[in-house]
Amino acid sequence: MVIANHPIIAKAHTNIALVKYWGKLDNQLIIPQNDSLSITLDEFYTQTAVEFLPSLTADEVIFDGQVLSDQASLRVRTFLNHVRDLAGIDYRAKVDTKNFVPTAAGLASSASGFAALAGAASRAAGLNLNRRDLSRLARLGSGSATRSIFGGFVAWQQGHDDATSFAYPIDEQPTWDIAVVALVLTAKQKKISSRVGMRLAVETSPFYSAWISASQADFKTVKTAIQNQDFELLGHTSEQNAMRMHALTLSSDPNFTYFNADSIKAMNMVKDLRLQGIPCYFTMDAGPNVKIICQGADAERIAQYFQTEFGEEQVLVTRPGSGISISD
Numbered sequence: 001m002v003i004a005n006h007p008i009i010a011k012a013h014t015n016i017a018l019v020k021y022w023g024k025l026d027n028q029l030i031i032p033q034n035d036s037l038s039i040t041l042d043e044f045y046t047q048t049a050v051e052f053l054p055s056l057t058a059d060e061v062i063f064d065g066q067v068l069s070d071q072a073s074l075r076v077r078t079f080l081n082h083v084r085d086l087a088g089i090d091y092r093a094k095v096d097t098k099n100f101v102p103t104a105a106g107l108a109s110s111a112s113g114f115a116a117l118a119g120a121a122s123r124a125a126g127l128n129l130n131r132r133d134l135s136r137l138a139r140l141g142s143g144s145a146t147r148s149i150f151g152g153f154v155a156w157q158q159g160h161d162d163a164t165s166f167a168y169p170i171d172e173q174p175t176w177d178i179a180v181v182a183l184v185l186t187a188k189q190k191k192i193s194s195r196v197g198m199r200l201a202v203e204t205s206p207f208y209s210a211w212i213s214a215s216q217a218d219f220k221t222v223k224t225a226i227q228n229q230d231f232e233l234l235g236h237t238s239e240q241n242a243m244r245m246h247a248l249t250l251s252s253d254p255n256f257t258y259f260n261a262d263s264i265k266a267m268n269m270v271k272d273l274r275l276q277g278i279p280c281y282f283t284m285d286a287g288p289n290v291k292i293i294c295q296g297a298d299a300e301r302i303a304q305y306f307q308t309e310f311g312e313e314q315v316l317v318t319r320p321g322s323g324i325s326i327s328d
């Protein structure tokens with residue numbers, strides 16, 4: 001294995017889960033409680049450069065142009081240890097990452113962030129992993145990053161250990177015209193991270209086992225909907241799945257919610273649009289920002305409707321994005 005003698009740059013897109021991951025069976029290996037399924041989004045991504053250098057005595061992490069403190073860089077440094085173990089090297093690394101997505105706001109920065117880091121760090125360390133193994137590695141950084149290795153519609157097979165828990169593409173370049181209108185209602189960082197929020201649900205929500213059986217059924221339904229290009233089935237099931245997940249935050253102890261007043265307003269507006277005959281459905285990850293699943297032909301009209309309410313800058317039309325790319 002030969003480590004690269006120049007920085008390796010990787011770009012990975014975020015993804016929005018249609019069937020959500022919200023709980024781990026194994027907190028170290030990040031083995032989830034259920035299968036999940038997402039769309040990779042073209043407009044939101046992370047770009048990360050990594051170089052392992054014999055001259056460094058500690059890992060150095062630059063995040064959006066700022067050098068991170070030891071405490072702030074802990075999650076990245078822990079991840080780099082997995083890469084060093086895998087590659088059998090002991091060098092420290094310089095990591096320079098930029099998010100083209102708000103960080104920790106429920107727009108899946110941890111997905112694009114750890115997918116890009118897995119891609120750049122593994123190749124910089126001299127590893128040449130196939131996409132399945134990259135997906136397994138990214139999983140150790142953040143569960144949702146497992147799916148950001150691939151483009152289009154992607155499933156994360158729950159599995160039962162490190163070898164069997166990885167993502168696979170369902171339809172990398174969808175031939176049907178599907179879009180996601182993203183409402184960036186706030187770019188503020190959430191108070192309760194996904195990691196802490198889902199652990200609370202597993203440990204305290206009395207509805208947790210019902211969530212698991214419902215989401216396993218939703219997974220099969222959404223997969224079938226993708227195979228049959230059945231937009232309404234896909235949209236309806238995704239919206240139901242999102243609300244089932246958010247019911248877990250409300251039923252945790254202590255209870256909390258990722259909704260804000262604008263999230264609720266936006267969800268009601270989606271229902272109004274449906275009553276007007278425009279097929280569209282909402283979903284939300286762990287943050288107040290709402291994503292609207294729609295058919296490409298309706299996307300601009302839907303975006304305009306929300307721009308009137310929330311402002312032009314806050315509304316972005318996104319489409320299925322590509323999988324990870326890594327420089328040589």
Ligand code: ADP
Binds near residue numbers: 099113285
């Ligand atoms: P999100 O909804 O944005 O995924 P999470 O709570 O899941 O929010 O994760 C946010 C955390 O992900 C950040 O605090 C940081 O630790 C990590 N993260 C985000 N972007 C990056 C990146 N580009 N590189 C490494 N880690 C990142």
Ligand code: DP6
Binds near residue numbers: 021111
């Ligand atoms: C609501 O992948 O961010 O977006 O594995 O602890 O890093 P960690 O959590 P993360 O959780 C994502 C939760 C979600 C649903 C999903 O993306 O499936």
Ligand code: CO
Binds near residue numbers: 109110142194
């Ligand atoms: Co996340």
